[in-house]
Amino acid sequence: MHTVPDGVEVVASWDAARHLESPPLLVVDAVTDFLDTHGVGHGPMAWQRIGDGQSNITYLLQRGGDCVVLRRGPRPPLPKSTHDMVREARIQKILRGHGVPVPEIVAVCEDESLLGVPFYLMSRLEGTVVTDAIPSHLSSLEQRGATSVAVVDTLVALHRIDVTRGELASLGSPDGYLRRQVDRFSGLWEVNTSRSLPAVERIADWLGRNLPTSQAAAVVHGDYRMGNLMFAPHAPAGVLAVLDWEMATLGDPLADLGYMTATYSEAGALPTPLELTPVTRAPGYLTRLQLADRYRSRTGLDLTPLPWYQTLALWKAAIFCEAIYTRWRRGERPDDTDFGPSLETGVPRLLDMAAQYAGLIPAPRA
Known part of the structure; x- marks a missing residue:
């Protein structure tokens, strides 16, 4: 201190x-x-x-x-x-x-x-945020799996809350959420970049033409990932708090699942600027597919359109990161000597991954 x-x-x-x-x-x-x-x-x-x-x-x-x-x-x-x-x-x-x-x-x-x-x-809460080191009390293979399970189950519990009544209903309108997301972030790109990356418009067009029908309405966190969860300081793995609600609103719950799985680090996957909890590459943690399967089994939602939501997540992340990159280039992030400059190549990498989920470019061979 x-x-x-x-x-x-x-x-x-x-x-x-x-x-x-x-x-x-x-x-x-x-x-x-x-x-x-x-x-x-x-x-x-x-x-x-x-x-x-x-x-x-x-x-x-x-x-x-x-x-x-x-x-x-x-x-x-x-x-x-x-x-x-x-x-x-x-x-x-x-x-x-x-x-x-x-x-x-x-x-x-x-x-x-x-x-x-x-x-x-x-x-202040006394807990642990899992990022680039595995906490000792969560280091066994059993607790690594339990950590991943807690991530999914906490999201399921959030999405089960009734958003049609009380103060929650005033947080936004879930109707038209996906269309608004595509339109809003398309507009944000135009005002937050100083370079030309044609993939942004190409992916936006694909998202707009393939808009899925929302199956449910829920509280959408907007940045749901392991690094935004605080775990209890002892085993077994349990979520003490969900952090960083800046982007929360009412909308399609699969937007959270798409973001969580698309940004989740797993063995063999290419790293991205959003790889903020790389430890899940280690043995014992669930894979992206296992995370999605557990979510599906507890919500009953059809995950056939999940690649669309994963595309949306990485495309939005690219636009959000481009705003950070532009602020850094303008000198508005004077303390940032690492993340900002890394986005020169990091944003195009996110766009490539989004395009792969959309099937617009082939995924790299393992």
């Missing part, structure tokens, strides 16, 4: 940020005042950046004996209708009331004068 501001990412006050080319991400005195207002801890605040997110930013804050997690969007300027921290906090409050494992929301700040963007505080 850090107690002294670094003068670039974290500053003591807005006055200390005047000389910076880019606005800071954390302003100690502003956040400390906010913690005072909501009765969180006493005395100096320590901070630590956590998580693997390439979009929104998360800090662990410690003050006296209290710990909370602060979540905020990236530095402005922000694309419209993205990084809505107020909406994200509201969604988690609603879902917590339906038994979905999410952190408790402690406070929400809509006043942009404090950090330049809205943010919220949530409770």
Whole structure:
């Protein structure tokens, strides 16, 4: 944990940020005042950046004996209708009331004068996020399989929630969800790129011409993957919390399954910029096909059109990553020395994989 501001990412006050080319991400005195207002801890605040997110930013804050997690969007300027921290906090409050494992929301700040963007505080949970190392308590072959099973079963439980009544019904309209996704992300490409990649339009055309009929309506997480799950700190494997609800809405549940399986790392598959939990390449974890089969057996949904949803997932991911790449090229991600530059080739690789799921280009031979 850090107690002294670094003068670039974290500053003591807005006055200390005047000389910076880019606005800071954390302003100690502003956040400390906010913690005072909501009765969180006493005395100096320590901070630590956590998580693997390439979009929104998360800090662990410690003050006296209290710990909370602060979540905020990236530095402005922000694309419209993205990084809505107020909406994200509201969604988690609603879902917590339906038994979905999410952190408790402690406070929400809509006043942009404090950090330049809205943010919220949530409770700290003692758990494990599985990324590039297998936790010791989940390292046996049995627990590796149980970890994969927990990923699928948590998604099934989310998709079983009735979205036709109460506050959930106000989160969006599932009707026309797939068409809106294709149209919306086609428009996002046009405003978030500075280069020509014809595959984007080609895949968009294929998606539009082969739109499946949705079989159900559900809460769609939008970024459902193992790296956005926190597991209990002991065996057996169990999901303590589902994290990162920025893209959640009501829609077609197979969109989540398509994303989860298309971005899931398995032995023999080519890596992508979205390979954020590479450990599932190791023996013991379920394969993509096994994940899908378990989901099908518990929901009864027809997975014949799953390649369409996998195509959609990787095509959307390419467009989202292109926005990050463009921001990096413009100097709007000054702390990013790895992920941003990797997207020069990473985005075309995602598009190639999307085209393979669509059958537009042949898949590489093993």
